[in-house]
């Protein structure tokens with residue numbers, strides 16, 4: 097049986113190798129390759145979540161901390177955390193023989209490569225602004241998606257276009273003083289660039305979370321988000 101379908105005979109992680117990224121990009125941008133239908137191709141169909149919670153915030157505002165807490169409250173069968181930077185870091189780690197776990201973690205290691213990663217990511221986005229949004233969400237089956245790291249208006253546009261009634265946006269904020277205690281220091285070319293400032297002008301966040309206090313305060317602010325996620329289940 098032949099159908100028009102996006103399908104590649106690769107595991108999800110293989111999509112991140114240089115060769116298959118090019119393959120993936122070629123097929124997707126043309127969008128009309130006809131290939132045999134097989135059960136494996138279902139993973140490539142863009143999934144449909146019930147709620148998409150898109151978080152953003154500056155470095156060390158606590159995006160990972162807040163989204164981890166939310167995920168812990170909602171649980172794994174209901175929700176998953178999807179990081180737009182994960183496929184980017186995976187590719188970058190492979191190409192440069194770097195430690196992917198450290199790139200994904202909160203420590204100082206990733207800061208040594210941040211400028212280069214930003215550059216590489218922007219090169220990909222120039223051709224295809226939804227590239228990392230699509231890779232990060234590919235195959236996610238949980239009803240509630242927690243997108244931990246939107247940085248650019250194209251990220252918000254992609255989710256709002258794909259999931260117009262389901263997308264909610266959340267900005268995580270905290271003072272520079274507190275960010276500094278968490279390891280932040282101003283870096284030219286990073287903290288004054290789109291990666292950090294691309295969403296500064298956005299006013300219409302569904303929620304703003306001030307991550308400056310204790311866990312109890314954070315839980316109180318997350319309550320309406322948690323309630324919405326549970327209500328939709």
Ligand SMILES: Nc1ncnc2c1ncn2[C@@H]1O[C@H](COP(=O)(O)OP(=O)(O)OP(=O)(O)O)[C@@H](O)[C@H]1O
Nearest residue numbers: 153154155156157158159160161162202278307309
């Ligand atoms: N409310 C909090 N209480 C205690 N520690 C926190 C809190 N928020 C963040 N942190 C800690 O601060 C550090 C930075 O937080 P986190 O990694 O969540 O920030 P981020 O916005 O994801 O940063 P980056 O963009 O650099 O990945 C981490 O070590 C995290 O555990």
Ligand SMILES: C[C@@](O)(CCOP(=O)(O)O)CC(=O)O
Nearest residue numbers: 181184213214217245247291
């Ligand atoms: C390269 C980049 O994805 C790094 C993000 O790392 P983190 O979310 O701050 O851990 C930032 C970007 O895409 O502009």
